Amino acid sequence: MRISTVAIIPRVPFSLLNLSITTISSASPLQIPTVDPPDPIPAVDLPSKLLEILTRPNWQRDPSLRDLSRSITTVHVSAVLNHPPLDPRLALSFFDWTGSLPGFRHDHGSHSALLGLLVRHRLFAAARRIRISMFRSCASPEEARRALATVRSTTSLDLTVRCYNMLLMALARLGLLVEMREVYGELLASGSAPDVYTYNTMVNGFAKAGSLAEAKMYYGCIASAGLSPDVHTYTSLVLGHCRVHDVDGARKIFDSMPCRRNEVTYTVLIHGLCEADRIDEAFELYSRMGDEQCRPTVRTYTVLIQALFDARRMTDAVVLFKEMRKEGCIPNVHTYTVIIDGFCKERRLDEAKRVFGEMLERGVVANEVAYNALIDGYCKEGMIESAVAVMSSMELNGFKANERTFNEFICGLCKEKKVHKAMGLLDRMLERGLVPNLVTYNSLIHGQCREGYVDVAFRLLRLMTEKGVKGDQWTYSMLIDALCKKGRMEEARGLFNSLEEKGIEVNEVIYVVMIDGECKAGEIEAAHSLFQRMVHENCSPNDYVYNALIDGLCKEGKLDDGLSLLDEMVERGVKPDPVTYSVLIDAMLRGGEFENAWRILQQMIDTRCEPDVCTYTLFIRAFCSEGRLEKVESLLAVMEKKGVVSDLVTYMTLIEGYVNAGFICHAFRILKLMMDSGCEPDMCTYSVLVGHFAHERRRNFEMSDLMGDMDMEGKKGFVDLWKIVEIEDVLKLLSEMVKYGCDPNIKTFSALIGGLCKEGRLEEARLVYREMEERQLLPDENIYTLLINCCCQSRIPREALIMMNKMIDCGYQPHMESYKLLICGFCEDGDVIKAKLVFHSLLNCGYNNDEIAWKILIDGLLKSGHVNQCSELLVLMEGKNCQPSPQTYDTLIKEFVDRSNGV
Known part of the structure; x- marks a missing residue:
């Protein structure tokens, strides 16, 4: 098997699964290694060649067979x-020899062929062995059903009780109860x-x-047959009771076993106890194993370690892992x-990576699940390059x-607000014969909604529906939420009211987003x-619902009604959380x-709800x-x-x-604390x-005239601030940062350039860019995107x-939005040739074709x-x-017709 070379080019943030970045000028992509198929044997009928080799003496040692x-x-x-004409004993030897090849597994077809040959030559002892091997090799329900059909059709070979038992075990392993x-x-x-084995x-x-119930029926048959359980x-x-969540019943059987x-x-x-969150009882049972001369197995330890990680008792999990090896x-x-996944879920990726390395050093071969656990951990933290490196190792080995791997990358990219790159993976999945599922589409819909592309999210919904993937409650909650956030309340209400006919049951999450949307739109009565x-539909309101309503009432100045709702919330047995109290405290302080x-703060503490x-x-x-x-x-x-650790809003409030x-020196002291703590200052x-x-430069302006109040999320009401800021103000900020030990970094320049670009002040943004270059700092993807988009808008x-x-020369892939602005900009200028060249380069980026069209x-x-330029680019x-x-295509045709008719 040949494996291609891994080429990792520095500073390329992402190019997954041979997703190339060959655009206007060439940027070297990060290549993922691919596993090549075995070299074909040219001009040779392989079965004929094998049959020829089998006629030779000592055929197993034939050099050509090894090749x-x-x-x-x-x-x-x-x-x-x-x-x-094949001799059955030779066939049996060949079957055993191929079965010993590394990575080879006989399937139903090869078993069935040999079984038929042996039965025809009345070699029944060997046939029975192969029949049992066939049962054991079944890896899917379909294979098991085929094996069952073969057994039923081979009437000349009697079925012993042992054979029935082996067949039943194969069916049981795959959960085929009807066939059992x-x-x-x-x-x-x-x-x-x-x-008794039956x-x-x-x-x-x-x-x-x-x-x-059926398991107990067969249990009753044991005594009726004069056998002993x-x-x-x-x-x-015990397992059956645990599976139906009757752990007490399982314990009763366990304690009364004769x-x-x-x-x-x-x-x-x-x-079973661990799954019921009764971990202490599970450990009590674990401690008693020695009383019956039972030693915990690797499975016992793994179950307990998993439970400790699930309960976020990481220290105990690590101690038990060490005890396991000590024993x-x-x-x-x-x-x-389990340990790698546990550390990843707790965002302790360095430890997860260390355990993964330790596993390999101890000779334990990683499987797909282990690789995917680490990939998922990196993706959830936005560390896509690290995830790509793990995937490289995975494929090289x-x-x-699989679908899970792709879903992890898609989810990670969407979390990093790189939905344009996540969309490109849809095509890569299909190229590999993988089928995008509900998790795939939900991640993409969430990514599009999060970046404000609501119409694209609905196009994705249509695409997935027509591909046979039905949306669920999570799908529609995201779409309704996105419509509400865009202020498209009529559409949100329409979608909400259509859920019943779509077969979607409205759950707490959907009610929350709809109630929150109505409140934010000032429609308290509708909420x-x-x-x-x-309540009428027996869908119990949770703290999120109450929080949305209380927030809406407080925003409308109805604080007393908000407090009454708090009382009702407590009466209904719904515990207020820090958000509930914070909403009320915010209204009171304002x-x-x-x-x-x-008083509310004290009430919060008295009810053991710790302020956050x-x-x-x-x-x-x-x-x-x-003051x-x-x-x-x-x-x-x-x-x-x-x-309680300060966050971005805390630091900004203090500054x-x-x-x-x-006290400007105190403000810079806080800025330094902020940067040293790893909390990156933003544009606000x-x-x-x-x-x-x-303000110092223009003393006739008061600070309050330049900025609005800050809300709970820390967003500013910018009142022409970036319109009146001059380049000397920015340079003064940068010099003061150095003076107070807060060295400006690339994120600093990104925030400053972002503020200026927001107001279309391209010339000033250019000057800040040059200042950045003079400080030997290289622009990042965000800075390039800001400047490209500002140039287009200008x-x-x-x-x-x-x-x-x-941007491309530095290894960054331009965003879809940048391409859109640039192509439209050239079309506005009448330069269709350049628009086509840019579009041509976009098609080489590995973006999803549907998203390009959308x-x-x-x-x-x-x-x-x-319209005409659109038609030309579609032809391209x-x-x-x-x-x-x-x-x-259907959507394009409709849009073409509408635009042509002036709609």
Whole structure:
């Protein structure tokens, strides 16, 4: 097997699965290694060649057979075994030899071919062995059904009870209960008497599937047949009770067993207790294993370690893992995977990576699940490059990326607001023969909604529906939420009201987003009606619902109604959370009701609801606005004592408070603390500071004239701030940052350039860019994107193109939005040739063809009135074999007709 070389080019943030970035000027992509198929044997009929080799003496040692071995598949083996003159003993030897090849597994076809040959030559002993091997090899329900059909058709080969038992075990392993009943009935009809292994298999199969009543029926048959249940029987019954979440019933059987329990019995009940969140009882049982001379197995330890990680008791999990090895129980790949996944979920990726490395060093071969756990951890943290590196290792070691792997990358990219790259993976999935599922589409819809592309999200919904993937409650909650956030309330209401006919049950999440949307739109009565409907439909309102309503009432100045709703919430048994109290405290503080706010804070603490960083920040903001900085310092001390870590809004509030009080040195001290803690200042934070220097320069402006109030999320009401900031204000900020030990980094320049580009001040943004270059800092993807988009919005597409070329030369992939603005910009200037060149380069980026059609052709050119240019670029897409889906063609045709008719 040949494996291609891994080429990792520095500074290329992402190019997954050979997703190339060959655009206007060439940028070297990050290449993912691909596993090449075995080299074909040219001009040779492989089965014929194998048959020829089998005629030679000592054929197993034939050198040419060794060369052919890595190309042999079960299809070739079946063809050889079905060759009429083949000696059956030679066929059996060949079957055993191929079965010993690394990575080779006989399937039903090869088993069936050999079985037929052996039966025809009446070699029944060998035939029985192959028949049992066929049962054991079944890896899917379909294979098991084929094996069953073969057995039924081979009437000349009698079925012993042992053979029935092996067949029943294969069916039980794959959960084929209907077939188990049929085979059991055939066993009885044959006149053979089931033995205890038969009954145990039936009990276990049905218990494992949660069919406890039927499992107990077969258990009753044991005594009726004059047989005695054994430890396996009782262990299966314990498992059955656990599967139906009756852990007490499982414990009762466990305690009353008339025979000695074994390690499996203990482990099954321990697992059941852990799944019921009764971990302490599970450990009590674990501690008793030695009383019956049972030693915990690797499975026992793995179950307990998993439970400890799920309960976020990481320290205990690590201690148990060490104890496991100390006791001489060697962890397997499942144990390591549980630990890796546990660390990843707790965002302790360095430890997850260390455990993964330790696993490999100890000779434990990683499987797909282990690789995917680490990939998922990196993707969830936005560390896409690290995830790509793990995937490279995964594929180099013979494991192919599956649907889960792709879904993890898509989810990670969407979380990083790179939905344009995530969309490109849809095509890569299809190229690999993988089928996007509901998780795939939901991640993409969430990504599009999060970045504001609501219409694209609905096009995705249509695409997935027509591909046979039905949306669920999560799908529609995201779409309704996105419509509400865009202020498209009529559409949100229409979609909400259509859910019943779509077969979607409205759950708490959908009610929350709809109620929150109505509240934010000022429609409190409509929100209250939804609340009443929710209660009427026996859908219990949760804290999120109450929080949305209380927030809406407070925003409308109806604080008393909000407090009444808090009382109702408590009466209904719904516990208020920090958000509930923070909403009320915010309303009180804004109204100057400090005493009432303190009273609510005390009530919060009395009910054991610990104030969070948002709650403390509200008080800090209120004290800052009154200039009571000594109170602010006291609160910061309380936060530190309680282990509450300041966040972006806290730091920004403090900086603004010190700036407004005239303590600029204190403001920069907070900025340094902020940067040192790893909390990156954003554009709003720098706006406060640069606004101070603008205020100093223009003393006729008050700071409050430059900025609006800050809300709970820390968003600023910019009132022409970036319109009046001059380049000397920005340079002054940068020099003061250096003076106070807050060295400006690339994120600093990104925030400053972003503020200027927001107001279309391209010339000033250029000057800041040059200042960045003079400081030997290289622009990042965001800076390039800001400048490209600003150039386009300033009607200077040629300069935007130059900047895009620089971006690509540095290894960054331009965003779809940038391409849209640039192509539309050239069309506006009448330069269709350049528009086509840019579009041509876009088609080489690995973007999803449907998204290109949606965002460039429909939302870009058609909405701008460039119908003819849109038609030309569609032809260009087709010429490059980048056709959109039939669903997108339908949308394009409708849009073409509408635009042509002036709609």
